[in-house]
Amino acid sequence: MQIRSLRQFSISILRSNHHEFKHSQISDSFRxxxxKIASQAMILTSSTTKEEISQLHGMTLSSCVSLSVYPKPYIxxxxxxxxxxxxxxxxxxxxxxxxxxxTTKATEMAKIFARGNKSPKLEENEDGEIFHEMTTPFNEISNMDYEFFKLPENRxxxxxxxxxxxxxxxICKxxxxxxxxxxxxxVIEVLKILNFSNDKTGGLLYYNRGFHKIGKII
Structure with missing residues (x-):
């Protein structure tokens, strides 16, 4: 589906079901x-068969968890x-x-990949949250910030x-x-792991609407 048609379809759904997206008291309390809970901030980038910036997509995740180890690793x-x-x-x-x-650089990248495209007309009545993952983050970073990984099983x-x-x-499927x-x-299967550092830092954490790093051992 093309980007324009996807956005138009999304806006039409939002307008026709406007009441469903209003925040309830329990939703606000849950949020x-x-x-208050710290979660790992990871960045997902999706594969492509075209090396065009407009065809590259990705997003920042705060819900990625281990699902299984044997017989195959899944997250x-x-x-x-x-x-x-x-x-x-x-x-x-x-x-x-x-x-x-x-690090500061990682935080900047996470913010870019968490950014979304909001409709100005809908922002007046809604906070635009429904669009927060309709992102085109590769338009905001340099081609020096990434490279392409070729899959051995699918060239x-x-x-x-x-x-x-x-x-x-x-690397997942x-x-x-x-x-x-x-x-x-x-649910995705882990096919290969690329390590760039042997340090155990705890990674980039997200809670209370901000990015943090792990603290002292209790």
């Missing part, structure tokens, strides 16, 4: 509760719809999950991987996707 995450990344994953099937270092597919502020990258209301839960 506040979850903001899961969720994303908010509508999402360019979701469309890309369904088409290309491969992605890279970046474990970021707790026609390449995954853009970030070069700065990254400790480890997991999609397995299953489950729709849940206005979200999707994804």
């Amino acid at each position: 506040l509760t979850m903001s 899961s995450f969720n994303l908010h719809l509508p999402s360019y990344t979701s469309t890309s994953l369904k088409q290309s099937k491969y992605c890279a999950i970046h474990l970021m270092s707790p 026609e597919v390449e995954i853009p991987i970030l070069k700065n502020g990254v400790e480890t990258i997991m 999609t397995d299953k996707c489950f729709p849940v209301h206005d979200h999707e839960i994804w």
Whole structure:
């Protein structure tokens, strides 16, 4: 689906179901509760068969967790719809999950990949959150910030991987996707791990609407 048609489709859904997206008291309380919990901030980049900036997609995740180790390693995450990344994953099937270092550069990249395209007309009545994952982050970074990883099992597919502020990258293949209301839960298989640092920093953490690093041992 083209970007324009996807956005128009998303806006029409938002308008026709306006009442469904209004925050309830329990939703606000839940949001506040979850903001107290630190979670790992990772960046997902989706594979492509075209080396065009407009065709490259990715997003910052705070819901990526280990699902299993044996017989194969799987991880899961969720994303908010509508999402360019979701469309890309369904088409290309491969992605890279970046474990970021707790540095200023990594924080800048995480913010870029968390940024979204909001409709000015809808922002007047809504906070625009439904669009927060309709991102085109590669338009905001230099081509010096990433390179392409070629898949040995599929030479026609390449995954853009970030070069700065990254400790480890997991090369993954999609397995299953489950729709849940206005979200999707994804299960992906880890095929290969690229390590760029042997340091154990705890990675880049996100809580209370900000990025943090791990503290002292209790």
